[in-house]
Every structure is written in C-alpha cells, then in structure tokens.
Amino acid sequence: MLLDIQNIDVLYDDFQVIWDVSLNVKEGEMVALLGPNGSGKSTILNTTSNLITPKKGSIKFNGEEISNLPTFKRTEIGISHVLERRRVFPHLTVLQNLNLGAYHPKAKEMRQDSLEKIYKIFPKLSQREDQLASTMSGGEQQMLAIARGLMGMPKLLMVDEPFLGLSPMVTKDLINIFKNIVENGISILFVEQNVRLALSMATRGFVLESGRLVISGDSKDLIDSGEVRRVFLGN
C-alpha cells in the first residue's frame, strides 16, 4: 500500500469536518475521491500534505507513519500535491515555476532529465518557458501546475479538482496525460465532482458525504451504485 489513511478526524479550530475516514492508494493506481461540494475532499488531500494536521488516526506512506511530518518534507518522500485552483506562481516564468517543483536535493539533481520528460508530455510548456505564469490560460496553468508537481519526482501525485473550468478539449488532453502518468508508475489520487468522468478514469473510487466516507470500491461497481446516485442526486 502506497498511501494508507486510517480513521482520521480533522477539525478546523473546534469545527469538525472529517469523521473517521479511511482511504488508500496502491502503487501505480489511479484513485478518485468523490463527493458533493463541501464534503471534505480537499481537506483529505490537505491533511495528507499536513497543511492541516489530523486530530486522530494515522497516515502511512510506504508503510511509514507520516502524520507529523511537516508539509515541506513531503515532496522528498514522494508526495506531490497540486492544490485546488492551480496556484502557480503568477509573477514567475513557466521555467521558474517548474524548477521550483524540483526543490528537494534529489529532484534538483535530476532537474534536466525531469524537464525533458515533462516537455514530452506537455509540449506547449517548452514553447512558453520564459512567459510569466499569470499570462497563460486556465488550462495551460493547470498543465503547468501538474507538470510542476511531477518535477518533484513523486510516487504519489495528488490533484485537487484538475478539470475545474477546463474546456472539453483540454479535459480530454488531461485525461490522456493522467493515463500516461500512471503508466509511468506514478499513482494518482484526484478529487472530482463529475462522477461519471472520474470513474471512467480511475480504478477505484471513494465517496464522501458531509465529511464521512459513505461508499468505496472498484469504479465499475460504483458507477451503477444506487448509493452513489443518492449522494449526488438525493433520493
């Protein structure tokens, strides 16, 4: 098991948002984290990055307990987190953004290699190396954010709402890119609201509702599940 989250409770100050959630990702697997607005999907990713520390429960990565490891040390052990709404550095160039993705010493050493690989996956970025990130379109910024995450040479790539605001064309590109990444042996855990789209890509899915895990399993079982339909559409 690459990522193994067990029975975590998460609180913002005194306000509990996650109750007893368990979730796992195997090596080389694409997993979707589903749920309506405000169900706690992003919080799960943020907890895995320790942007917020869980009150209870354990988070293991490659078998090691990491719930107290500071955020900035997590890229080094192989977790890359692409935050919601891209969050590229607007006043830095594309290349500078990418270089910052390879910040820890191991990734820094391999920077040139990673860059070449990434330009193969995202050819557009190589043409835009010297452009400021803020001048790119939303879709390009999303590509940059994901490419930046890959520069850290992760074993697990967590992506928060990757398809938000993307055109159908770009969405299609991104789906292929995700498949490509997984074929290269990197696991992906992504958050998505579009159930059909997410389950068509992922091998497994976890469905959250109001901070609790309601159902999880293989995509093909979830896609026809009445429970999933109830969560998203009501009774």
Added chain:
Amino acid sequence: MQAVISGLLMGLIYALIASGLSLIFGLMEIVNFAHGEHLMLAMFSSFWLWALLGLDPIVSIPITILILAVCGIATHYFLIRYVLKAKMLVQICATFGLAIFIRSFAQFLWTPDFRNVADPMLSGRIEFAGIFIGQPQFTAAIVCLFAFIGLYWFVTKTETGLALQATSQDRQAAEVLGVPSNKMFALGWGLGLGCVAIAGSMMSSYFYIFPDVGINFSLFAFVAVALGGFGSILGCLYAGIIIGLVESLGGLLIDPSFKLLYVFAIYLLVVVFKPQGMFGRY
C-alpha cells in the same frame, strides 16, 4: 544641480532601507514598524565598534551586517513567528511595540545624547564641475546602490531567491513543493535587516547617532514602499530616488523646513490616486 545630486545620493540610501522593509512585507505581509529602530541599532553598532575597538564604520560593515542579520532572525523566531496567523492589528502592535521597546532600551543603555564618529575614514568633499559632494555621502550612495543590486540579483537570479519569491507569492503552494516557509521568513528578516545594516553603517560616518534617529528614515521608507508598490524591490529604487530628489529640491522651494511636507504629500497622493504604487502587486 547641487540639490539634484545630493537628492539622488540620499535617494539611493532611502532605496536600500525601503527595500529591506518591502522584502519583509512582500514575504509575509507584516509591516516592520521597527525598521527605523533597526537602522538606529545599526548606527549604534557602527558607533560602538568605533568607540570601543577603534574600527572605522567602513571597516565594521560586515560585523554590523552580521549583528543586524542575527537580530532580524531572532525577531522572526521570538516574535513574528507567534503573530503570523494573528489579526493584522496584533501584528501592527507587535512590531510597533518592538519599535518602542528598542528605542526606549537604547535610551536607557546609551542615553538620548547625540554622538558621532570623530575623524571617520570618509571625510572631506570632492568637487566635480563646480558641484561639491561630500565624500561620505557619495560613498554611502554608491555602496547602497551596489548593495541594492546585490539584493536584486540574489532575489531574482539565485535558487534561494526564487524560493523566497515563491513563498511571497503563494506561501502554501511553495510549502507543498518543499520550500520551508519558516526558514524563508527568517532569511527575509536577515536580508531585510542586512540592508538596513549597510545603510546605517554608511550613514554613521556623517550623521549624528541618537536613539530617535531612525524615526524619519522609517517614515521615508514607508513612503518609498507605498510609492514603489508594496512588495516590489525594484519599485523601492525608483521611489527612493524620487523621494530623495523631492526632499532636496523641495527644500529649495519655500523653506528647507518644509521639505518633509512634500515627501508626505507624495504619500497622500499615492494613497488617493494609485494605492498599488508604481510596481505594486496588491
């Protein structure tokens, strides 16, 4: 012409002081109200190194930089770290309180007397095409300009500088990529006060040194940061020069005692008409 040159020279010093302030603000959105007091500490550091060890302010620059950088890092670890997530008012009180503390403590330790470094290495004047320029003023401006260029190079061209910029643009995104923001903040304080140390050392050759000396400079630095644009280091250079020129040319206009008026008039104009400043991001 004389006024233009002396305004320009003073402006370069303002620019360096302001860029220290701007760097810290850009990084963590905290205004260092104790910036002038840190400048005063730098001047006193120069003074005491001269008075006790006989080191000329020029020679003791590295020591003063070290003292102020340590002071900056300590400020971060012992004070700022605890108010980072606090409300803005709390942050203002923290650095404003620090200012009052440093100033009062300086008065307590060193009395409010005016002191100066007698017989500094830099003295006398140089004449150039009928214009007289004080040697210490001239050297101070040049050193500050080089320090500014060095700072700008560091922030825009080095790996660590890039991480510093990333932290200032999006702290969380940088942290997730592996940039430890707490260390970056400490570095920002070290660099910011390092700038002040250079400016203070250079000025101690020709300024009187007393516990309240920093007040005007910090006000000027605030005006420069507002004019240049919060968080923009390059903006500080232009703004510092403009303020230096306005101050010295304004002194010729009606009466030298009115010169501060023009400088603060700039501040009001900026706030009303272009609150983001010349190069501002906010």
